[in-house]
Amino acid sequence: MDPVMEPVTAPAAQPAPWREVFRGRNGRLVVGLLLFETLGAIHLLIVSTVMPAVLSDLGNLTLYGWAGAAWALAMIGTIPIVSSAADRFGTRPMILVTAGLYVVGLTISAVAPSMAVLVGGRFIQGAASGAAYALSISAIAKTMSPALRPRVLAVMATAWLLPGLFGPLIAGFLADNLSWRWAFIVPIPFLFLSVVMIYPALHDRPDADAARAPVGGALLVMLGAGLFLAGLDGGSFVAPILAVIGLVVLIAALRRLVQPGTFVARRGAPAAALCAFLLSLAFTSKRVSQISRWKFVRCLTRQTSVRRTANRGIKGVFHAA
Numbered sequence: 001m002d003p004v005m006e007p008v009t010a011p012a013a014q015p016a017p018w019r020e021v022f023r024g025r026n027g028r029l030v031v032g033l034l035l036f037e038t039l040g041a042i043h044l045l046i047v048s049t050v051m052p053a054v055l056s057d058l059g060n061l062t063l064y065g066w067a068g069a070a071w072a073l074a075m076i077g078t079i080p081i082v083s084s085a086a087d088r089f090g091t092r093p094m095i096l097v098t099a100g101l102y103v104v105g106l107t108i109s110a111v112a113p114s115m116a117v118l119v120g121g122r123f124i125q126g127a128a129s130g131a132a133y134a135l136s137i138s139a140i141a142k143t144m145s146p147a148l149r150p151r152v153l154a155v156m157a158t159a160w161l162l163p164g165l166f167g168p169l170i171a172g173f174l175a176d177n178l179s180w181r182w183a184f185i186v187p188i189p190f191l192f193l194s195v196v197m198i199y200p201a202l203h204d205r206p207d208a209d210a211a212r213a214p215v216g217g218a219l220l221v222m223l224g225a226g227l228f229l230a231g232l233d234g235g236s237f238v239a240p241i242l243a244v245i246g247l248v249v250l251i252a253a254l255r256r257l258v259q260p261g262t263f264v265a266r267r268g269a270p271a272a273a274l275c276a277f278l279l280s281l282a283f284t285s286k287r288v289s290q291i292s293r294w295k296f297v298r299c300l301t302r303q304t305s306v307r308r309t310a311n312r313g314i315k316g317v318f319h320a321a
Helices: 024-058 066-089 091-110 115-143 149-177 180-184 187-201 215-233 239-257 269-320
Strands: none
Touching (some): 024 115, 024 149, 066 115, 091 115, 091 187, 149 180
């Protein structure tokens, strides 16, 4: 009998040495992308820390939570659009568009005369953050060799470490010594620096035959998520209806965007995507719970103030009598 032939598999590429990650043009690209990602992470934490000062200045507690929700909604809607647009138009023009969005959103928030305007600025910043995330992954996939990609992705994963330590400290210093508005001004020079490092290192070409961006599906995701959050906010008898409608729209839209098997955690990329979503959901839930606690504390403070005023009035009446 003939011997059974074993299937031959190609050996996996060994990761490149760490020194190759920061060498030459690739090194400048990695440092620029790392600064780009770190900037978004540290700014998110800074804004979260200065929001109580923003509320004291601008008021409108009703829109307080939407300053963060608008950022998240724009981010989840922008990622699938920019991922496809980067293939179709190339990463170089998309980097410039993203930087422009960042500057516009930061400027609007810095000069915002009301909470509503600030929420609009945060929405634009969220769109820029989603675009930055998608472009970082696209630039690594198109520019780096397979041996470098694991190392570069590991480096990019550290973008949230230092911001978690220093973001709140920077925010506290700005709010106490300058103004909360400086939290939206300080990132702009670092944004330009990261673009100067990233742009020359990109050399991918546009692909006119690439799939079109799923704009409709992304907008439906934002709409469904927005309705769901509005329903969770409560305040009227229609809130549960909005939450249910939003959840249905969100799930239907996601089925058009994600890979088959994602909702059941099929082994491979679908399971990885689901895990990433659950981790992001946990992070967002933590932020929502912090906002809810802040609202609860504010309500208690107002109730206490009202009771004290009423007691003083009653004492004044009895004293006059």
